[in-house]
Amino acid sequence: MPAWLFALLAVFAIVTIVVCVVVPIQVTQHRSSSSKASADRTSDAAAAVSTTAAAPTSSSTAPAATAPAQSTASAASASSTATPTETASSTTSTTSTTTTSSATSSASTASALTSTDCESYLPCENNGVSVVRNNTCACVCVGDFAGTTCSTVANSACAIVALSDSQNATLGTAVVSAIAAGATLFPDIELKQSVIVRVFNASDVSCLSQNVLMTFLSKSKRRHRKRDRDDTTTKTSSAKATTTATVAVADQAATTSKTTSSTKKTSSTKTTTSKTTSTTSTPTPTFTITNNVLRFARVAVLDVLQTNHSVSDSSTLQKSLENMFLKDSIDPDTGTVTFSSGLVLNFKNYTIDGI
Known part of the structure; x- marks a missing residue:
């Protein structure tokens, strides 16, 4: 083998060893050192978040808000050069911080009452x-x-009544009593409590004013009525006495005149007896006002109220009946009262017509 070829093969073998063995080792060592540095930074960021959550809210609001931001910035900076493992660690830290803030907010909201809660509690x-x-x-x-x-x-003038729609309302105590008495004594006259309540509420009539509508012949008016009757009786007695005295004087004068005339004509004296004539007048009969008559009057007022849906009409009727009771202007024979509106009340048969 030529020397130059042997040298070329030796160089090729050295390059192959460097590329395949030395370079991977260096890369692995570099990655290991980078991962360790990233883990250290993640641990520091987690410690900062824990310190912020444990500090009082009033004194560390600004630092708490800044620390996570700095940690996030550091994590973002590190993630630009870090491996996927570092990115996952940073994301986990941020998620932990968000969860802690959300739990704190929910606990604060749960402690505050709302009107909806109170509808159940009270x-x-x-x-x-x-x-x-x-x-x-x-x-x-x-x-x-x-x-x-x-x-x-x-208000002591009010009473609680139950309506047909399972709700309660207030009504004058005298009105409640009148409705109850009417249902017992005058069953043919139907008083609808819910309608009466609605009419009074529509006109904003207080319980006290409602009770006034049910008042007839109060104690002071009863005394006034009795005094008027006593005065009438006294005047009648005086008139009777005056009439009797006048007739007696007239008879005596006539007798004296006759006696004188007879004496002149004859010598004999005749004894004349004077007669006293008195006129007796029969007192005018009056209508007797009983408790049932007053109860019927109250029922009549409420019947007009519910039929006409008018507080004014019922008030006018109440005043008219009160005046009739005081002046004894109800027909004692029939017990009937007729009004210009066409309303007819019979206080003997307890009937109402013309509404």
Whole structure:
């Protein structure tokens, strides 16, 4: 073999050994050192995130926000020259930080009450509204309702009534009593409680004003009515006494005149007896106002209210009946009262016509 060919083969063998053995070893060592440096940087970033999460929120808000950003920047810088293993480690660190922040936010939200929560924890009755005050449930009551859950009445003039739609409402105590009495004493007259409540609410009539509509012949008016009757009786008695005295004087004068005339004509004296004539007048009969008459009057007022859907019409009727009771202007024989509107009330048969 020529010498030059032997030299060429030797050079080729050396190059092959360098390329196939030495270069891979150098590359492997370089990769190992790079992986170690990346692991050190990932460990430092994780330690910084843990320190931020453990620090108080009020005093470390700015540093906490900066540290993850710096770590992310370092990770991004490293990832540009690092291997896929380094990139995976950086992504895992970022995901861990995001999960920690999300859990903290959820815990903060869970501790705050909402009105929806309060509707379950403290349900309000009678159309009350659930609200949150200072992270505590409370009820805002409407109308005349009060109490923690709006289940009581604040106004003594009101009473709670149940409507047909499973809701409660307030109604004047006198109105409630009148409806109950009417159902027992006058069953032919149907009073619809839900309609009455609706008419009163539409006109915003308070419980006190509702009770006034049911008031007839209060104590003061009863005393006034009795005093008027006593005055009428006294005047009638005085008139009777005056009439009797006048008739007696007239009879006595006539007797004296006759006696004088007889004396002149004859000498004999005749004894004349004077007669006293008195006129007795029969008192005018009046309609007797009983408790049932007053109860019927209340039912009539409510019937007009629910039929005409008018508080004004029922108030006008109440005032008219009150005036009739005071002046005894109800027909004592028939007990019937006829109004210009065509309404006819019979206080003997307890009937209502003309509505």
